[in-house]
Amino acid sequence: MLIDYKNATIRQDDGSLVLEHVDFHVNEGEFIYIIGRVGSGKSTLLKTLYFELDLDEADNAMVFNHDIRKLKRRYVPALRRQMGIIFQDFQLLSDRNVHDNLQFVLKATGWKDKEEIEQRISEVLEDVEMTEKTERMPHELSGGEQQRIAIARAILNKPKVIIADEPTGNLDPETANNIIQLLRNVTQTGTSVVMTTHNIPLLKDYPGIVYRCCGKHLELVTDDYNKIMMLSDDTDSSQETYNSGYEVREDLSV
Ligand SMILES: Nc1ncnc2c1ncn2[C@@H]1O[C@H](COP(=O)(O)OP(=O)(O)OP(=O)(O)O)[C@@H](O)[C@H]1O
Numbered sequence: 001m002l003i004d005y006k007n008a009t010i011r012q013d014d015g016s017l018v019l020e021h022v023d024f025h026v027n028e029g030e031f032i033y034i035i036g037r038v039g040s041g042k043s044t045l046l047k048t049l050y051f052e053l054d055l056d057e058a059d060n061a062m063v064f065n066h067d068i069r070k071l072k073r074r075y076v077p078a079l080r081r082q083m084g085i086i087f088q089d090f091q092l093l094s095d096r097n098v099h100d101n102l103q104f105v106l107k108a109t110g111w112k113d114k115e116e117i118e119q120r121i122s123e124v125l126e127d128v129e130m131t132e133k134t135e136r137m138p139h140e141l142s143g144g145e146q147q148r149i150a151i152a153r154a155i156l157n158k159p160k161v162i163i164a165d166e167p168t169g170n171l172d173p174e175t176a177n178n179i180i181q182l183l184r185n186v187t188q189t190g191t192s193v194v195m196t197t198h199n200i201p202l203l204k205d206y207p208g209i210v211y212r213c214c215g216k217h218l219e220l221v222t223d224d225y226n227k228i229m230m231l232s233d234d235t236d237s238s239q240e241t242y243n244s245g246y247e248v249r250e251d252l253s254v
C-alpha cells in the first residue's frame with residue numbers, strides 16, 4: 001500500500017478542524033477521485049499527502065512506508081521526489097520554455113547526464129503528445145496544453161503517485177476529458193493518481209475509486225470501478241452548477 005491513513009484528524013495550521021476519522025488508502029495503479037463541496041477539505045487532505053501540512057493525530061499515517069507523524073523535514077524532499085504534483089493553475093515557470101521547465105525539474109532532482117536528460121524530456125513530451133511545442137513559452141500555450149506540460153513535469157521522475165488538485169478546473173469539458181485520459185494512461189504504468197474534482201460527469205466517463213469530503217468526514221463512496229457506472233444523479237438535494245457548465249450533484253449515492 002502506498003498511502004494508508006487510519007482514523008486521521010486533519011487540522012489547519014491554526015488548529016481548526018477540517019476532517020476527522022479519516023480512513024484513506026492508495027494502492028499501486030489506482031485512480032482515485034476526491035469530491036465534495038467547496039471548502040469541504042479536499043485540498044487540505046492533499047496537502048497532508050505531499051507534506052505541505054503536518055498530520056500527527058492518527059492511528060496510522062503512512063506514505064511510502066514512512067510514518068509521516070514522525071517524519072523529519074529533511075526526508076521530505078526525497079519522498080516528494082516520488083510524487084508528481086499537479087495544480088489547477090498549472091504553475092509552470094513563466095520565464096522559460098517547455099523544454100527548460102522540464103530540464104529545471106530534472107536538474108533539481110539530481111539528473112546530471114545531458115543525454116539522459118534530453119532523452120527523458122523527449123519521452124515525457126511524447127507521452128503527453130506535445131513534442132511539437134518544446135520551444136514554446138508557457139504563455140504561448142493554451143490552458144489544456146499547459147496542463148499537458150504540467151503532467152509531463154509530474155511524470156518526469158516516474159512517481160509512485162500523482163496528486164492533482166482540480167487539474168481540469170480551468171479547462172473546457174473536451175480538454176478536461178483529454179487530460180483525464182492522459183492521467184488514466186499514467187496509471188497503466190503502475191503510478192497511482194489521486195485527484196480532486198467538482199466535475200462529476202468525469203466520474204462516469206472515467207471510473208475510479210471515489211471518496212467524498214462531507215461534514216468534516218471523508219466517506220468512501222465506492223471502491224468498485226464498475227459500480228461507478230451506477231452512481232445515481234437521481235438525488236433530492238444539493239444541486240450545484242460550476243464554471244464548467246455542468247450541473248452536478250454532490251450527494252451522489254451508490
Ligand atoms: N491556510 C489555511 N488556514 C486556515 N484555514 C484554511 C486554510 N486553507 C483553507 N482553509 C479552510 O479549510 C477548509 C477546507 O479548505 P480546502 O481548501 O481544503 O477545501 P476544498 O474542499 O479543497 O475547497 P475547494 O473545492 O474550494 O477547492 C475551508 O473551511 C477553508 O476555508
